[in-house]
Amino acid sequence: xxxxxxxxxxxxxxxxxxxxxxxxxxxxxxxxxxxxxxxxxxxxxxxxxxxxxxxxxxxxxxxxxxxxxxxxxxxxxxxxxxxxxxxxxxxxxxxxxxxxxxxxxxxxxxxxxxxxxxxxxxxxxxxxxxxxxxxxxxxxxxxxxxxxxxxxxxxxxxxxxxxxxxxxxxxxxxxxxxxxxxxxxxx
Amino acid sequence: xxxxxxxxxxxxxxxxxxxxxxxxxxxxxxxxxxxxxxxxxxxxxxxxxxxxxxxxxxxxxxxxxxxxxxxxxxxxxxxxxxxxxxxxxxxxxxxxxxxxxxxxxxxxxxxxxxxxxxxxxxxxxxxxxxxxxxxxxxxxxxxxxxxxxxxxxxxxxxxxxxxxxxxxx
Numbered sequence: 001x002x003x004x005x006x007x008x009x010x011x012x013x014x015x016x017x018x019x020x021x022x023x024x025x026x027x028x029x030x031x032x033x034x035x036x037x038x039x040x041x042x043x044x045x046x047x048x049x050x051x052x053x054x055x056x057x058x059x060x061x062x063x064x065x066x067x068x069x070x071x072x073x074x075x076x077x078x079x080x081x082x083x084x085x086x087x088x089x090x091x092x093x094x095x096x097x098x099x100x101x102x103x104x105x106x107x108x109x110x111x112x113x114x115x116x117x118x119x120x121x122x123x124x125x126x127x128x129x130x131x132x133x134x135x136x137x138x139x140x141x142x143x144x145x146x147x148x149x150x151x152x153x154x155x156x157x158x159x160x161x162x163x164x165x166x167x168x169x170x171x172x173x174x175x176x177x178x179x180x181x182x183x184x185x186x187x
Numbered sequence: 188x189x190x191x192x193x194x195x196x197x198x199x200x201x202x203x204x205x206x207x208x209x210x211x212x213x214x215x216x217x218x219x220x221x222x223x224x225x226x227x228x229x230x231x232x233x234x235x236x237x238x239x240x241x242x243x244x245x246x247x248x249x250x251x252x253x254x255x256x257x258x259x260x261x262x263x264x265x266x267x268x269x270x271x272x273x274x275x276x277x278x279x280x281x282x283x284x285x286x287x288x289x290x291x292x293x294x295x296x297x298x299x300x301x302x303x304x305x306x307x308x309x310x311x312x313x314x315x316x317x318x319x320x321x322x323x324x325x326x327x328x329x330x331x332x333x334x335x336x337x338x339x340x341x342x343x344x345x346x347x348x349x350x351x352x353x354x355x356x
Contacts, residue, residue, distance in 0.1 A: 005350055023323075060307065061299050093235050095271075095292060099253050109283075112253040113274040119292055121234070137297075142276050142286060142308065156254050160235040165321045168254060 027164035030090035034167075037085050045081035045155040045171030047098070049132070054147055054183040063140035071145045072138045073180055075115055079130040079155070081171055086159050087123040094120040095158040096128070098135075100151035100178075107143045115139060115153075147182045196351070220246035220317040225258055225267055226327030231291030232256070232269055239328030242269065244317025250277055250285050251311055256319040257289065262303040267316055273297055276308075285311035 034040050053076065056069035063070040079098065086094050097117035103110055115135035120126045139146065155171040214223045227240045236242070244258060251257055255272045270289040277285035286308035290297040299307050309315065333339045 060305075061296075063307070095235070095254070097254055108279045109276050110279055111274070111276045114253055117292075119234075137273070139274070158254055158256075161322060163323055166256070166319060168252075 023163050026090050026162070030088050030161070030164070033088045034086075039085040040167065040169055043081070043083055043085070043157065043169060043171045045079065045173045047077060047079055047153050047155060047173060047176045049076075049078040050153060050176065050178045051076045052151075052178060052180045054180060056183065057138065057140075062138060063142065070140050071147060071183060072140050073146045074138050075135045075178075076132050077116070077130070077135065077153075078132065079128055081155060082127045083120065083157055083171070084123040084126040086157060087126060090161045090164065092160050092162045094126060095160060096120060097156050097158075098153060099156060100139075100153050102146070102149040102151050104141060104144055104149065109143065111141065113137075113139045147180045150177050150179050152177050200351075218245050218247065218317060220244050222267070222316060225269070225316075226330050227269055228266065228331070229268070229291075231294050232271070233293045235292065236269060236322070237324075239325050239331055241323040241327040242319045243321035243323075245320045246315065246317040248318060249311075251275060251287055251315065251318060257287070258316040258319065259289065259309055259314045260316055261301060261314070264303075268298075268301065269319065270294075270298060277311075287311055287315070 053074045055072055055074075057072045058064050058067065058069050062072055077098070081096075083094060083096065095117065097114050099112050099114050101110070101112045115137055116133070117136060118128075141149070153176040155173070157169055157171065159167040161167075211223070215221060217223075223244050225242050225244065227236045227238055227242065230238060242258070251272050253272050253275050256269060257272055258267050258269050260267050268289075270291045272287050273290045274288040275285060277283050287310075288297055288299070288308055302309065333343060
């Protein structure tokens with residue numbers, strides 16, 4: 001005999017199975033789409049014209065301790081990229097971030113810091129043309145100074161899906177290495 | 188009343204709970220974290236992660252990368268926070284420690300005001316619960332609903348009681 005609870009249970013089980021199959025199809029097909037476009041390994045970005053702006057901050061929220069001013073670096077930069085290929089039916093948003101890697105040989109640390117980032121809500125916003133844009137963040141090194149270091153700039157992206165795994169990648173382009181100059185005076 | 192049938196039903200219930208517990212513990216062992224699945228509680232990563240979304244974590248990586256979305260716990264606060272790594276610094280020596288600065292995508296500033304005491308960095312090996320690898324929307328809202336609404340708990344218990352009373356055909 002079929003009782004109410006059995007019917008409810010059957011419907012619940014069936015809809016859950018159907019839901020999981022649909023989710024698997026969405027994830028699989030969107031990966032196939034990315035693979036066909038070759039976008040995951042072959043996104044392009046042109047970073048240029050990086051001008052470091054070096055100053056001092058005295059707040060502990062800018063790395064200063066015990067009132068000693070801390071050297072902080074901002075940059076101005078140009079950026080040209082088209083990441084619209086990262087958008088398909090399973091892309092909720094793309095997060096792009098401009099980072100710099102550097103090696104602090106005196107302290108023996110490897111470091112990566114973010115200078116600028118943005119949330120791209122759709123494919124129209126994924127075509128980025130920035131000229132002489134100021135970085136979003138004021139960056140300091142946690143043990144020493146950024147001045148004198150060679151910063152290697154890269155544009156990374158992170159695809160955040162409607163459902164499924166998060167994906168990460170780096171945009172290809174020329175090697176951009178910039179040396180940060182010494183600041184003029186401790187203001 | 189058939190005692191044997193009642194016992195079988197009880198055993199079945201035990202089986203359901205213990206298999207759920209086993210799944211949780213196995214996943215947590217494989218992913219090397221004490222809570223491998225978390226529900227988003229705040230809106231600081233909106234619009235990507237909203238309240239009630241489920242995140243799947245992994246914590247076997249030695250170092251976090253910039254751009255990774257990590258879950259961390261601040262000492263003496265029990266609420267896990269889901270934010271993105273903004274900066275990383277690690278020593279080149281073997282087993283060198285890694286320091287991280289994080290920020291919510293939807294927040295204006297970084298997380299230094301959130302950290303415990305006078306800390307301005309998180310330690311990867313101590314503070315990080317895991318890195319977000321997978322995402323499933325909305326499903327975790329049930330747990331928020333049960334935890335934050337006092338009638339929801341009774342509704343859920345009542346529903347379970349009624350189904351177990353009438354479910355023996």
